[in-house]
Amino acid sequence: MKIWVNGRLRAADDARVSVLDHGLTVGDGIFETVRTDGGRPFALTRHLDRLTRSALGLGLPAPDLDVVRRACAAVIEANPAALGRLRITYTGGISPLGSDRGTAGPGLVVALGEVTRRPDTTAVITVPWTRNERGALTGLKTTSYAENVVALARAHERGASEALFANTVGRLCEGTGSNVFVVLDGQLHTPPVASGCLAGITRALAVEWAGAQETDLPFDVLDRAEEIFLTSTLRDIQAVHRVDGRELPGGPGPVTAKAMRVFDERAADDLDP
Numbered sequence: 001m002k003i004w005v006n007g008r009l010r011a012a013d014d015a016r017v018s019v020l021d022h023g024l025t026v027g028d029g030i031f032e033t034v035r036t037d038g039g040r041p042f043a044l045t046r047h048l049d050r051l052t053r054s055a056l057g058l059g060l061p062a063p064d065l066d067v068v069r070r071a072c073a074a075v076i077e078a079n080p081a082a083l084g085r086l087r088i089t090y091t092g093g094i095s096p097l098g099s100d101r102g103t104a105g106p107g108l109v110v111a112l113g114e115v116t117r118r119p120d121t122t123a124v125i126t127v128p129w130t131r132n133e134r135g136a137l138t139g140l141k142t143t144s145y146a147e148n149v150v151a152l153a154r155a156h157e158r159g160a161s162e163a164l165f166a167n168t169v170g171r172l173c174e175g176t177g178s179n180v181f182v183v184l185d186g187q188l189h190t191p192p193v194a195s196g197c198l199a200g201i202t203r204a205l206a207v208e209w210a211g212a213q214e215t216d217l218p219f220d221v222l223d224r225a226e227e228i229f230l231t232s233t234l235r236d237i238q239a240v241h242r243v244d245g246r247e248l249p250g251g252p253g254p255v256t257a258k259a260m261r262v263f264d265e266r267a268a269d270d271l272d273p
Contacts, residue, residue: 001079001111001112001113002074002075002078002079003015003075003109003110003111004071004074004075004108004109004110004111005017005107005108005109006107006108006109007108009074009075009078015109015111017091017107017109018094020094020095020096020097020102021091021092021093021094021095021107022091022092022093022094022095022101022102023089023091023092023107023143024091025095025097026092026098026099027142027143027144027145027146028058028060028091028092028095028099028101028143029058029089029090029091029092029107029142029143030051030054030055030058030060030089030090030091030140030141030142030143031087031088031089031090031141031142031143032047032048032050032051032087032088032141033047033085033086033087033088033233033234034047034072034085034086034087034088034233035083035084035085035086035233035234035236036076036081036083036084036085036086036112037082037083037084037271038082039076039077039080039081039084040271041072041076041086041271042233042267042271042272043201043202043205043271043272043273044069044072044272045272046201046204046272046273047088047201048063048065048068048069050141050199050201051063051065051068051088051090051141052065053140054140054141054142055090055106057137057139057140058137058140058142060090060092060106061105061106063090063106063108067108068088068090068108068110071088071108071110072086072088072110074110075110075111075112076112079112079113079114081112081113081114081115082114083114083115083116083117084112084113084114084115085112085113085114085115085233085234086110086111086112087109087110087111087112087113088108088109088110089107089108089109089110089111089143090106090107090108091106091107091108091109091143092106092107093105093106093107094107115234118234118235118236118238119238120238120239120251120252120260121238121239121240121241121250121251121252122160122161122162122230122238122239122240122241123159123160123161123240123241123242123243124155124160124161124162124163124164124175124228124230124240124242124243125154125155125158125160125162125163125164125243125244126163126164126165126166126219126222126243126244127151127154127155127163127164127165129147129150129151129165130165130166130167130168130173131165131166131167131168131173131174131195131196131197132167132168132196133167133168133169133173133194133195133196134168134196135196138196139193139196139197139198139199141198148176148177151163151165151176152176152177155176160242162175162176162177162178162230163175163176164180164222164243166219167195167196168196170218170219171191171195171216171217171218171219172191172195172217172218172219172221172222173191173195173196173197174191174195174196174197174198175230175232177232178200178230178231178232178235179191179197179198179200179202179203179206179230179231179232180228180229180230180231181206181212181228181229181230181231181259182217182221182222182225182226182227182228183225183226183227183228183253183255183256184221184224184225184226185226186226186255187213188210188211188212188213188255188259189212189213189214189215189217190203190206190207190212190213190214190215191214191215191216191217192214192215192216193214194216195216200231200232200233201233202231202232202233202235202236202237202263203231205263205266205267205273206231206237206259206263209259209262209263209266210258210259210262210263222243222246223243223246226253226255227239227240227248227249227252227253227254227255227256228240228243228248229252229256229259229260236260236263236264236267237256237259237260237263239251239252239253239256239257239260
């Protein structure tokens with residue numbers, strides 16, 4: 001594996017960042033995950049736009065997107081993969097041991113790992129912890145992911161691939177690394193960004209291509225939704241067949257199946273929508 005670290009490609013065993021990097025010491029960084037298919041990144045422009053929004057929201061300098069694009073191209077070329085996870089990480093750089101940032105400038109790491117296609121359906125659980133829809137990091141894709149690590153570990157312990165959060169006022173929000181959609185009376189809904197969820201790239205495309213409504217939803221909507229599906233970069237659209245102890249009808253339901261078909265068709269027609 002070849003990894004881009006602060007200006008050039010390095011072999012994986014030589015791909016090092018300082019132990020004083022603020023992304024390591026205090027989680028002061030942002031990232032994007034981009035799907036690659038046969039060496040071609042999907043929706044890269046949207047991901048880079050969000051990278052910039054997250055950087056500015058965190059108070060980091062805007063990344064040089066020409067440099068990021070060159071790094072992505074170099075990593076993709078150096079690591080052939082049929083289906084890949086391209087990870088772009090942008091950090092506060094070398095800093096003092098504390099919350100103050102240093103003056104060395106930000107760090108950039110780009111890596112790619114091969115992945116397999118996800119199953120068409122999955123199980124999820126709900127967790128008692130909440131998303132803070134009013135927090136300083138709300139809506140930013142930061143490297144402060146420990147909360148997600150804890151929730152996802154619980155999901156795996158219970159035979160699920162994802163954990164779903166409410167926000168602080170009991171409204172449906174998101175998963176650890178996904179957005180959630182529900183079908184009510186045959187209509188497709190997803191929580192608005194104001195709920196505290198990440199403005200997912202796949203979420204936005206699913207809203208546009210499948211005609212979903214952004215709706216403020218109570219958390220217990222999961223107990224009565226006719227269909228549920230998740231969206232994320234590596235899931236695309238994935239149906240949910242179980243939430244906690246509730247079994248949904250087997251296989252993707254009709255609304256979900258249509259959304260999956262439309263997404264696959266549109267994504268195949270345009271790699272950078």
